[in-house]
Amino acid sequence: xxxxxxxxxxxxxxxxxxxxxxxxxxxxxxxxxxxxxxxxxxxxxxxxxxxxxxxxxxxxxxxxxxxxxxxxxxxxxxxxxxxxxxxxxxxxxxxxxxxxxxxxxxxxxxxxxxxxxxxxxxxxxxxxxxxxxxxxxxxxxxxxxxxxxxxxxxxxxxxxxxxxxxxx
Amino acid sequence: xxxxxxxxxxxxxxxxxxxxxxxxxxxxxxxxxxxxxxxxxxxxxxxxxxxxxxxxxxxxxxxxxxxxxxxxxxxxxxxxxxxxxxxxxxxxxxxxxxxxxxxxxxxxxxxxxxxxxxxxxxxxxxxxxxxxxxxxxxxxxxxxxxxxxxxxxxxxxxxxxxxxxxxxxxxxxxxxxxxxxxxxxxxxxxxxxxxxxxxxxxxxxxxxxxxxxxxxxxxxxxxxxxxxxxxxxxxxxxxxxxxxxxxxxxxxxxxxxxxxxxxxxxxxxxxxxxxxxxxxxxxxxxxxxxxxxxxxxxxxxxxxxxxxxxxxxxxxxxxxxxxxxxxxxxxxxxxxxxxxxxxxxxxxxxxxxxxxxxxxxxxxxxxxxxxxxxxxxxxxxxxxxxxxxxxxxxxxxxxxxxxxxxxxxxxxxxxxxxxxxxxxxxxxxxxxxx
Ligand SMILES: Cc1ncc(COP(=O)(O)O)c(C=O)c1O
Numbered sequence: 067x068x069x070x071x072x073x074x075x076x077x078x079x080x081x082x083x084x085x086x087x088x089x090x091x092x093x094x095x096x097x098x099x100x101x102x103x104x105x106x107x108x109x110x111x112x113x114x115x116x117x118x119x120x121x122x123x124x125x126x127x128x129x130x131x132x133x134x135x136x137x138x139x140x141x142x143x144x145x146x147x148x149x150x151x152x153x154x155x156x157x158x159x160x161x162x163x164x165x166x167x168x169x170x171x172x173x174x175x176x177x178x179x180x181x182x183x184x185x186x187x188x189x190x191x192x193x194x195x196x197x198x199x200x201x202x203x204x205x206x207x208x209x210x211x212x213x214x215x216x217x218x219x220x221x222x223x224x225x226x227x228x229x230x231x232x233x234x
Numbered sequence: 235x236x237x238x239x240x241x242x243x244x245x246x247x248x249x250x251x252x253x254x255x256x257x258x259x260x261x262x263x264x265x266x267x268x269x270x271x272x273x274x275x276x277x278x279x280x281x282x283x284x285x286x287x288x289x290x291x292x293x294x295x296x297x298x299x300x301x302x303x304x305x306x307x308x309x310x311x312x313x314x315x316x317x318x319x320x321x322x323x324x325x326x327x328x329x330x331x332x333x334x335x336x337x338x339x340x341x342x343x344x345x346x347x348x349x350x351x352x353x354x355x356x357x358x359x360x361x362x363x364x365x366x367x368x369x370x371x372x373x374x375x376x377x378x379x380x381x382x383x384x385x386x387x388x389x390x391x392x393x394x395x396x397x398x399x400x401x402x403x404x405x406x407x408x409x410x411x412x413x414x415x416x417x418x419x420x421x422x423x424x425x426x427x428x429x430x431x432x433x434x435x436x437x438x439x440x441x442x443x444x445x446x447x448x449x450x451x452x453x454x455x456x457x458x459x460x461x462x463x464x465x466x467x468x469x470x471x472x473x474x475x476x477x478x479x480x481x482x483x484x485x486x487x488x489x490x491x492x493x494x495x496x497x498x499x500x501x502x503x504x505x506x507x508x509x510x511x512x513x514x515x516x517x518x519x520x521x522x523x524x525x526x527x528x529x530x531x532x533x534x535x536x537x538x539x540x541x542x543x544x545x546x547x548x549x550x551x552x553x554x555x556x557x558x559x560x561x562x563x564x565x566x567x568x569x570x571x572x573x574x575x576x577x578x579x580x581x582x583x584x585x586x587x588x589x590x591x592x593x594x595x596x597x598x599x600x601x602x603x604x605x606x607x608x609x610x611x612x613x614x615x616x617x618x619x620x621x622x623x624x625x626x627x628x629x630x631x632x633x634x635x636x637x638x639x640x641x642x643x644x645x646x647x648x649x650x651x652x653x654x655x656x657x658x659x660x661x662x663x664x665x666x667x668x
Contacts, residue, residue: 067261067613071606071664080666102605102621103629103636129635131605132665195605 069185079132084142088125093209097202099194104130106199110206112214119150133192138199140179157200164196244562246647252278253645264615267650272433272594272641273619274483284546285539295535311538314545321548323469330494330528335460336383338479338494342456343387345504347394362503370396373422377402379432379628384458404631408435408584419447427456434625435584436594445474467556476500487544491537501527508533563593566642573655583637596637601667607638610664614657
C-alpha cells in the first residue's frame, strides 16, 4: 500500500497546487469517474506566445479520492506554464506510466512529482482516478485550441491516446 | 417486517469449509476477510458441484431435442425452477428466469413501454394489458434510495411514454420519509417500485403500508428484493405486491441468473420483452403469437446450469434455515455497529440502530475519501465496496459523494468484524488525520 500512497501524493492531496477555477479561460469541462463518483471541473487557458502555444493556466475544482485529487495538483504543476507541445508530452508520459501495469517506472528528471504515481499502475481500479484530471485537461485543451486568437496552425493532437477517456 | 430471529445458530467454522475461496490469501499473504456480500456472495462447493454434475451428466438444450439428454436437461431446468419458487413460497409457473435482477426490473419496465407503444397503433396485446398502457401525465413512483437498476429503467419508461417519475425522499438517517406519501400516491400513480432493503444504507423498508397505498389507487407494485431474499425468510405471495425481482449471485448462486416472480394475472397480461426462439406459440412470416408465462419471457436457450446451481444454493440456505441466516446477520450487524461507533471519526450513513436494518453498513471516515478507506482496508485483506453503490441519488440525498460499505453474510463471524474494526482504526493514521 505504501507504493500507492507515497508521501508526495499525500502532500499534494493535503496541499493541492493551483486549485480553484480562474479567469480567463477558453474552455471548461466537467469529467466524472462514474464507477466511484470522482468529479472534476477544469478550465484551460491557452495563449499564443510569439507563435508558440502555451498553457497559460489550468484551473480546477474537484472532489474525489486522494489519488484523483493529488493527481490534479501534480497535473497543475506539470502542465501550467508549459508549451502545449511539452504539456502533451507530459500527458503522454504520465498516461503511459500509469497504464503500464507497473512495467514503466517513470523518469523523475522529466516527470517530477508525477513519478510518484507509478505505484498506481499496480492497482487497476485506481488508474482511472489518476487519469481523471489529465484527461479532463486534454479534453479542455483540445476545445481551447479552436478559440485561441491568432493561432492558425495548431500542433497536431495525433499520437495522444483517447482510450481511457473518463467522462462516462 | 417481522423476521424470525434465532441468534447464533450458524456454525460459521463448518460453513467456511464449504467456501474454499475464503482460505486464500490476498495482497502478499494476508488473510482474506470477505465483507462484500451485498455486491456478490461467494459460492459453496454444493453449488459448484451441482453445475458441474449437470454438465457432466445431462447437458443439452432444454425444451427442444427428442433425445434422453434433452429430457434430463429439461427436467433439471424445470426442477430447478420449482425448487427456487418453493424457496420464496411461489408456484413454479410464476417464476421467470432472467440474467439478473436488473433484467427482471427491465422486464417489468418494458412491459409498460411495449404495451404503450403497441396500443398506440392497435397492435395485439394480451388480455388485461390495459394496466400496462401509460398516458402522458401518468405517474411512476420510486424512492430516492433505489439502486440504478430500479431507477434508470423507469426513467426510460417515462421518456418513452410521457409518464412522470416521482420519488419518496429520504430522512437524514436514511429511511423513507413517508410523511408526504398521500401526496405522492395519487390516482395518476400507475406503478410503485421500491427496494425492500437498501444496498446503500441497509434500511429495510415497510413493504405492507407502501403496497397497500399503491394498490388502493390501482397501481402495480414492483419490489426489488435483491438485498432481502438472500437475508431473510420470504414468502413473495404474502407481501401484497405484484412482482418481485432478485439475483441469484447475491444468495450463493452463480452469476448469470436472476428471477422475476409476479402474480399469474400480472404475468399473463404482460407483452413479451426479449423475443425470439422458445417464447413463441406460432410463427408466420407476418406475425407471431407468444407462449404462456413463464416461457413468454424466456427467449433463447436459457441458463440451465445456473438454474441448477441456484437451486442448490436454495438447498444450502434452507439447510441452514433462513431464520438462522437472518438471526446470524442481525447479531453480526449489532456487533459491527457497536464496534464502528467506537472508532473515532467514523460516521454511519444509514440507520445507526438495529430497527429495520439489514447487514450492509455504509460509512464515511472524516477527512479520508471512501475509495482511500477501501484501499487501506484492502491492504489488510479486508474486501469492502467503495463508491456510490449504484445508488448515486441516494448518496446525494445523504450528503455524501460516496461511501465505504461492509456487508457480512453466513460465512463471516465476529473475528472478521474484529479484523475489520481494527483496520478501520488505522485508516486515519495513514492519511495523517489522527
Ligand atoms: C438493491 C439492488 N437492486 C438491484 C441490484 C442489481 O442486481 P444485479 O446487478 O445482479 O442485476 C442490486 C445489486 O447490487 C441491488 O443491490
